[in-house]
Amino acid sequence: MLLLGIDLGTSSIKVSVVSADTQEIIVSVSYPEEEAEILSPQAGWAEQSPEVWWDYTIKAVLKAHNSKKYDPREIRAIGLSYQMHGLIVVDKQDKVLRNAIIWCDSRSVAIGERAWEDMGKAQTLRQHLNSPGNFTASKLAWIKQNEPDIYDQIAKILLPGDFLTLKFTGEINTTVSALSEGIFWNFEKNDVSSAILDYFGFDRSLIPDINPVFSHHGTVKSEIAALLNLSADTVVSYKAGDQPNNALSLNVLNAGEVAATAGTSGVIYGVSDELTFDPQSRVNTFAHVNYLPDDIRTGILLCINGTGIQNSWIRKMIGADLSYNELNVLGQQAPVGSRGLKILPFGNGAERMLNNKLIHSHIQQIDFNKHGKAEIVRASQEGIAFAFRYGLDILRENGLHPSVIRAGHTNLFLSPLFCDSFVNVTDTPVELFNNDGSVGAALGAGIGVGYYKESKEAFQHMKKISTIEPTEAAVYEELYQEWKMLLSKLDV
Numbered sequence: 001m002l003l004l005g006i007d008l009g010t011s012s013i014k015v016s017v018v019s020a021d022t023q024e025i026i027v028s029v030s031y032p033e034e035e036a037e038i039l040s041p042q043a044g045w046a047e048q049s050p051e052v053w054w055d056y057t058i059k060a061v062l063k064a065h066n067s068k069k070y071d072p073r074e075i076r077a078i079g080l081s082y083q084m085h086g087l088i089v090v091d092k093q094d095k096v097l098r099n100a101i102i103w104c105d106s107r108s109v110a111i112g113e114r115a116w117e118d119m120g121k122a123q124t125l126r127q128h129l130n131s132p133g134n135f136t137a138s139k140l141a142w143i144k145q146n147e148p149d150i151y152d153q154i155a156k157i158l159l160p161g162d163f164l165t166l167k168f169t170g171e172i173n174t175t176v177s178a179l180s181e182g183i184f185w186n187f188e189k190n191d192v193s194s195a196i197l198d199y200f201g202f203d204r205s206l207i208p209d210i211n212p213v214f215s216h217h218g219t220v221k222s223e224i225a226a227l228l229n230l231s232a233d234t235v236v237s238y239k240a241g242d243q244p245n246n247a248l249s250l251n252v253l254n255a256g257e258v259a260a261t262a263g264t265s266g267v268i269y270g271v272s273d274e275l276t277f278d279p280q281s282r283v284n285t286f287a288h289v290n291y292l293p294d295d296i297r298t299g300i301l302l303c304i305n306g307t308g309i310q311n312s313w314i315r316k317m318i319g320a321d322l323s324y325n326e327l328n329v330l331g332q333q334a335p336v337g338s339r340g341l342k343i344l345p346f347g348n349g350a351e352r353m354l355n356n357k358l359i360h361s362h363i364q365q366i367d368f369n370k371h372g373k374a375e376i377v378r379a380s381q382e383g384i385a386f387a388f389r390y391g392l393d394i395l396r397e398n399g400l401h402p403s404v405i406r407a408g409h410t411n412l413f414l415s416p417l418f419c420d421s422f423v424n425v426t427d428t429p430v431e432l433f434n435n436d437g438s439v440g441a442a443l444g445a446g447i448g449v450g451y452y453k454e455s456k457e458a459f460q461h462m463k464k465i466s467t468i469e470p471t472e473a474a475v476y477e478e479l480y481q482e483w484k485m486l487l488s489k490l491d492v
Helices: 050-065 109-119 121-128 136-146 160-169 176-181 194-200 222-227 242-249 308-318 324-331 373-397 416-426 437-448 455-459 473-488
Strands: 002-008 013-019 025-031 075-082 088-090 156-158 173-175 209-211 214-219 235-241 258-262 266-272 284-287 298-304 342-344 362-364 405-408 430-433 464-468
Touching: 002 050, 002 160, 002 242, 002 437, 013 050, 013 437, 025 050, 025 437, 050 160, 075 160, 075 242, 075 437, 088 160, 109 121, 109 136, 109 194, 121 194, 136 194, 156 160, 160 173, 160 214, 160 235, 173 176, 176 235, 176 284, 209 214, 214 437, 235 242, 235 437, 242 258, 242 266, 242 298, 242 437, 258 373, 266 373, 298 373, 308 324, 308 373, 324 373, 324 416, 342 373, 342 473, 373 416, 373 473, 416 430, 416 464, 416 473, 437 455
Parallel strands: 002 075, 075 235, 173 209, 258 405, 405 430
Antiparallel strands: 002 013, 013 025, 088 156, 214 235, 258 266, 266 298, 284 298, 342 362, 430 464
């Protein structure tokens, strides 16, 4: 039996086909080849077309099939991973009414902040483990306030994974994990939050039916099965936000275990067995993929919006003809510390860990006589690592003290420069694995369809590539304190 994993990212759709028996990755592909476009009709806004996501998904799956390395009809289960916090709205005919407002969109920050004040900060955090911020509920409130004609047509609201489920199966459903990331879930009452619905004036009918994360979300429609040459009994059996799914892909399921990723955004994600929250809501707590009311597993998530997207921007500005590997090699030509050049990587919307402030990216202390392309590349990746350290210190304030961090060998963790900067400035070893989000989604599908009786069976063949240990922590600590001082001058 084969498992199909689909990771709906901001930059691309990645697809992996995995053997359920051996967990062997048969093929992994992505589409499109270049980063997908983020639409920004106004400063701080970020949108993408759900129909473009679906088109890319079809093309990515067919691209995997074209490898001829497997028989598509042996695929029995599909798992979905998706960019978190997005909002898709559909009418009674399941037609998408507008572009998706995606995770890094900042237009609803003020709405969420006002709601947090009005609803009572302490009570809101106890119930939802987060402030409304610019999450899905606040984005829906923005549509209600600013696009009433569209709002009046809405029959259901969807997270990105719910949308892909709809396109594959024709079914509309969601999960507790998804609702918690949208700030629609009340953990105290273990139910959809009436406090959020009442405050914003949302009707509960907008919320889809709720399924477990690992469950039967629908059978693939006959016309889609024919288009993709799939068996008629193929099911969608797992869906989760990209960060809970990334943790799953690294077998991070128990309290104290920690995962990291550095794609378009950068994330550290630690698992807790408590309903914990940051009093300032600078980091967020959501229901993990294995959360149950009587067996709590929450994910504490630190997010940095401007991570891989900054690395991509740097490449476009100074070396569009270079591959990312060549860019990494170029950066290694500069010494540690980038000859004093500092970059603050916050140019992709309001940053949650900076109290939802929109401070933009900054290149600091540039010297035209000694700084060139190599220093800019290195300063960019060091700056991203410093931002991770800033966020990790917040996680440490909230009781998360990782002795090791697991990461997939992908995106910025492919860069030795970034890995060295990350482990040294955090003073924490990193274990690298081959698994990524699409592989995790495939394994999640195997759990959801019941092929694996226990989740640990899905990772029995997972192998570690390497462990990177800190060797220059004292040097990086001094550099980090200099970087942090520059950040503090921006009134953070």
